Amino acid sequence: xxxxxxxxVVAGGGxxxxxxxxxxxxxxxxxxxxxxxTEPGGHLKGWYxxxxxxxxxxxxxxxLSRLISHENIDFIPGETVAKIxxxxxxxxxxxxxxxxxxADAVLIATGFDMFRCERKEEYGYxxxxxxxxxxxxxxxxxxxxxxxxGGIVPSKLGMIHCVGSRxxxxxxxxxxxxxxxxxxxxxxxxxxxxxxxxxxxxxxxMRMGGAMYEELYRxxxxxxxxxxxxxxxxxxxxxxxxxxxxxSEDTLAGRPLKMEVDMLVLMAGMEISDGGKKLALASGLKTxxxxxxxxxxxxxxxxRSHISGIFYAGTCTAPMNxxxxxxxxxxxxxxxxDYLRNTGRHNG
Amino acid sequence: MDKxxxxxxxxxxxxxxxxxxxxxxxxxxxxxxxxxxxECGACAATCTAGNFTEFSLREFNVLLKRGExxxxxxxxxxxxxxxxxxxxxxxxVNTRNVIFLARQAFRIxxxxxx
Numbered sequence: 001x002x003x004x005x006x007x008x009v010v011a012g013g014g015x016x017x018x019x020x021x022x023x024x025x026x027x028x029x030x031x032x033x034x035x036x037x038t039e040p041g042g043h044l045k046g047w048y049x050x051x052x053x054x055x056x057x058x059x060x061x062x063x064l065s066r067l068i069s070h071e072n073i074d075f076i077p078g079e080t081v082a083k084i085x086x087x088x089x090x091x092x093x094x095x096x097x098x099x100x101x102x103a104d105a106v107l108i109a110t111g112f113d114m115f116r117c118e119r120k121e122e123y124g125y126x127x128x129x130x131x132x133x134x135x136x137x138x139x140x141x142x143x144x145x146x147x148x149x150g151g152i153v154p155s156k157l158g159m160i161h162c163v164g165s166r167x168x169x170x171x172x173x174x175x176x177x178x179x180x181x182x183x184x185x186x187x188x189x190x191x192x193x194x195x196x197x198x199x200x201x202x203x204x205x206m207r208m209g210g211a212m213y214e215e216l217y218r219x220x221x222x223x224x225x226x227x228x229x230x231x232x233x234x235x236x237x238x239x240x241x242x243x244x245x246x247x248s249e250d251t252l253a254g255r256p257l258k259m260e261v262d263m264l265v266l267m268a269g270m271e272i273s274d275g276g277k278k279l280a281l282a283s284g285l286k287t288x289x290x291x292x293x294x295x296x297x298x299x300x301x302x303x304r305s306h307i308s309g310i311f312y313a314g315t316c317t318a319p320m321n322x323x324x325x326x327x328x329x330x331x332x333x334x335x336x337x338d339y340l341r342n343t344g345r346h347n348g
Numbered sequence: 349m350d351k352x353x354x355x356x357x358x359x360x361x362x363x364x365x366x367x368x369x370x371x372x373x374x375x376x377x378x379x380x381x382x383x384x385x386x387e388c389g390a391c392a393a394t395c396t397a398g399n400f401t402e403f404s405l406r407e408f409n410v411l412l413k414r415g416e417x418x419x420x421x422x423x424x425x426x427x428x429x430x431x432x433x434x435x436x437x438x439x440x441v442n443t444r445n446v447i448f449l450a451r452q453a454f455r456i457x458x459x460x461x462x
Contacts, residue, residue, distance in 0.1 A: 122436075162438070166438060167438040168437075168438055168439055168440035169435075169437075169438060169440070204386060204388040204438075205386070230389075231388065231389040231390075231393060232388035232389060232390040232393070232436075232438060233390070233393070234390045234391075234393035234394040234436045235393075235394060235436075247393050247394070248389060248390070248393045249389030249390070249391075249392035249393040249398075249404065249406060250389075251387060251388070251389035251392075251406060254404055254407055255404070256392060256393055256395075256398055256399050256404075257393070
């Protein structure tokens with residue numbers, strides 16, 4: 001490794017940050033990878049199986065962990081990036097605990113936060129037992145059992161799509177893109193645990209735009225008998241025997257619909273992470289109407305911020321699945337290598 | 349002679365080119381949020397009138413947009429203007445005002461109290 005190699009600070013040790021750090025490190029660039037949690041991996045750590053092939057998320061985490069072990073990567077857990085200041089051609093990066101790094105370029109890969117479902121109060125999350133989020137269901141899968149708070153195996157479950165997405169009332173006009181396919185995947189997996197469970201997905205539109213998503217939807221209908229009802233749920237209440245009552249319109253039948261279920265899964269959308277939002281505000285980075293970080297160009301500059309030398313990767317810019325996140329991170333690494341080369345600080 | 353029971357049936361098609369969409373246009377003009385409806389049915393799910401009578405606000409909106417005015421006219425008085433539908437709408441449509449304007453438009457274009 002050359003003495004005077006360039007140094008890049010990467011904010012965020014999820015899939016995007018790690019993938020980009022790995023690529024930078026392999027091309028001879030020194031990387032400081034800063035992650036707020038004690039372990040790398042981000043949201044992947046909380047997920048059980050990934051769509052569309054339902055592989056174990058631990059396989060992807062173990063791939064990412066191998067990247068981190070590169071000698072050029074200095075992994076700093078339990079720390080955040082609070083502020084980025086331009087100092088001539090380089091940057092001064094201030095951490096949450098008051099530390100400081102000098103970097104030739106900075107990559108922001110601060111990811112997303114799940115929509116806090118209690119904000120959609122009418123769905124009863126945090127009010128009624130057995131209204132859970134899609135993330136909490138993944139934990140149940142990992143722990144190997146799905147049970148209500150009362151310890152009963154649920155026989156009838158509802159999944160509500162678009163919780164915190166496409167909803168003017170919570171200030172999120174955008175589609176989170178992944179919740180439809182997550183609902184389909186999770187519905188199928190519930191059936192693996194509870195073979196006689198009846199499952200109903202309440203959707204506005206089925207957005208199965210990714211590779212193999214539509215096929216998964218078809219499989220959910222054909223092999224797993226999952227039911228799909230087109231109607232946005234207006235409210236959830238509770239019956240006298242503590243079952244959940246879901247109200248929607250069955251728009252295709254043209255009549256109001258009422259249904260009792262034992263458990264309700266809210267397909268929480270994605271929002272820019274709190275850390276990313278604060279970092280953007282402190283560092284003068286632009287955000288879009290959807291509050292995600294706004295790239296320099298939608299078509300050919302999605303990895304670039306409007307500040308030369310600060311780059312973006314992954315879900316800090318928009319909702320994205322793991323595959324797209326990793327591709328986006330590679331794009332970011334390529335942009336950074338290019339930038340360092342053009343400014344005379346890297347010849348790898 | 350046996351009667352065969354044949355008669356002329358009215359076509360069930362929505363004749364989009366012939367239908368009168370002035371009512372819908374009037375609402376678009378005075379309540380532009382009407383264009384944002386994606387027919388999710390949240391309004392109809394929460395609607396008290398819709399839970400007890402043959403009324404779906406979602407269907408009402410679609411019929412308006414297609415110019416199926418006779419069907420709309422028959423449903424005009426179902427709404428009680430409680431406004432719960434506005435709270436449920438994920439697109440921010442001022443649903444209550446849509447019905448209010450529809451009543452107004454029928455008065456203007458039909459020339460009578462509907």
